[in-house]
Amino acid sequence: MALRHAVLAALLDGELSGYQLAKAFDLGVANFWHALPQQLYAELARLERDGLVSGREIVQDTRPNKRVFTVTDAGLAELERFAAADGKPSFIRDDLLVKVQAADHVDAGEVIARLTERAAFADAKIRLLGGLLRKLRGDRGEEEFLRHGERIGPYLTCLRGLAFEQGNRDWCRRSAAILEERRAAHARE
Amino acid sequence: MALRHAVLAALLDGELSGYQLAKAFDLGVANFWHALPQQLYAELARLERDGLVSGREIVQDTRPNKRVFTVTDAGLAELERFAAADGKPSFIRDDLLVKVQAADHVDAGEVIARLTERAAFADAKIRLLGGLLRKLRGDRGEEEFLRHGERIGPYLTCLRGLAFEQGNRDWCRRSAAILEERRAAHARE
DNA sequence: GTCAATTATAAGACTAATCACATTATTGAC
DNA sequence: GTCAATAATGTGATTAGTCTTATAATTGAC
Numbered sequence: 001m002a003l004r005h006a007v008l009a010a011l012l013d014g015e016l017s018g019y020q021l022a023k024a025f026d027l028g029v030a031n032f033w034h035a036l037p038q039q040l041y042a043e044l045a046r047l048e049r050d051g052l053v054s055g056r057e058i059v060q061d062t063r064p065n066k067r068v069f070t071v072t073d074a075g076l077a078e079l080e081r082f083a084a085a086d087g088k089p090s091f092i093r094d095d096l097l098v099k100v101q102a103a104d105h106v107d108a109g110e111v112i113a114r115l116t117e118r119a120a121f122a123d124a125k126i127r128l129l130g131g132l133l134r135k136l137r138g139d140r141g142e143e144e145f146l147r148h149g150e151r152i153g154p155y156l157t158c159l160r161g162l163a164f165e166q167g168n169r170d171w172c173r174r175s176a177a178i179l180e181e182r183r184a185a186h187a188r189e
Numbered sequence: 190m191a192l193r194h195a196v197l198a199a200l201l202d203g204e205l206s207g208y209q210l211a212k213a214f215d216l217g218v219a220n221f222w223h224a225l226p227q228q229l230y231a232e233l234a235r236l237e238r239d240g241l242v243s244g245r246e247i248v249q250d251t252r253p254n255k256r257v258f259t260v261t262d263a264g265l266a267e268l269e270r271f272a273a274a275d276g277k278p279s280f281i282r283d284d285l286l287v288k289v290q291a292a293d294h295v296d297a298g299e300v301i302a303r304l305t306e307r308a309a310f311a312d313a314k315i316r317l318l319g320g321l322l323r324k325l326r327g328d329r330g331e332e333e334f335l336r337h338g339e340r341i342g343p344y345l346t347c348l349r350g351l352a353f354e355q356g357n358r359d360w361c362r363r364s365a366a367i368l369e370e371r372r373a374a375h376a377r378e
Numbered sequence: 379g380t381c382a383a384t385t386a387t388a389a390g391a392c393t394a395a396t397c398a399c400a401t402t403a404t405t406g407a408c
Numbered sequence: 409g410t411c412a413a414t415a416a417t418g419t420g421a422t423t424a425g426t427c428t429t430a431t432a433a434t435t436g437a438c
Contacts, residue, residue, distance in 0.1 A: 002284060003424085009290040019386050032286030039425065041388055062434065064386045076294060083295040086303065087284025089310070090357075095191060095276025097221030097349060101198040103342040105265060106272040117275065146367050147374070153292040156364050160286060163356045168279075171349045178335050178345070185336070192394085208416050228395065230418060251404065253416045 004052070005082045006033040007043050008075050011053060013154065015068040018044055028132060028154055031161025044069055052078055100175060108183050112176045119172035122165045129162045193241070194271045195222040196232050197264050200242060202343065204257040207233055217321060217343055220350030233258055241267055289364060297372050301365045308361035311354045318351045 010029050022037040047053040052075035055067045096118050103111045136155045137145035199218050211226040236242040241264035244256045285307050292300045325344045326334035
């Protein structure tokens, strides 16, 4: 029952279609909430039924028609209520860490390969988020934007996402290096 | 279908009961996999049925009897297979970030309160993980332990958890300070 | 000119996770 | 002496999430 709040929060910056929302959940929103497109379409339908968002049809020539959604006053009130309640601690799941946990009992070469892949993935995401942050703050400096910008919520969550991916990349590189060194040391014996 | 691998990885350091496993999922394993006790009991039953773990009863006087589980050769082979396959990207969900995303549209005071709570929670976890790391490496220094220790998987995942919580705490404090300053500036007008 | 990707929206079947509850004895706190 | 917490293991109902599949026009790559 909390995907709805993530959807409401994502719709605060302007009306979006289900498809556009799915794109947002692939980029900025991915920093704090994971959801598949099918879930989003279903959740939008529920939110509209409950009067928390309202949709309107946009007719298009070259593309299929779409329905875009806006947060209603009731939706805003629901977000307000949600913000005041205390939430659950962060929910994490990561295949890669499971593999590292088992690193001493499985082929270390495979684990090193996964760590290297993930480091590269994190690096790509760091660049992506850097660009997104620049776009959000426009020509202003970060300090200036955070002090006087009109909409800083998405900027702050992207900052968290950026720090997360940097931590990820650094940890992956260090762990891979350590496992590599141990493998080399073992081979020398 | 991946909770099973997290359970197998957690059982690598010695036989555990369902109850003990649940404790592990509250501490060390929590750094990379979230699961409730009910899931663990159910998963252990499935793993035993599939021959990936084997259980044995331990009779106790003062406490209820328990069943402890060990990873079988088939279980180890399954982990090996899992480590070589490429996994999904990390799965994150965080109520708090949803609230921060909406910070410009809801009562900022509430969001600041949640950020402060989370910072304190992260700080407590940092101390906890610091203690766990000391316990894992014994009297050795970190460098020395990582080079020559016999079991470094859990240590590496705890390091990631520690860095995550440190990033969390720092971001929470900074975000709370920024929102606080904006509130003060707004009040002065 | 062909092929894959993008835009746009789902339904239906299935699997996984959560919520609420149930049991029983002991230990430790106040 | 009472009360909460800990140790120990689940079941059953419900909700949430994933996997597979479907449609159909257009744009961009090679």
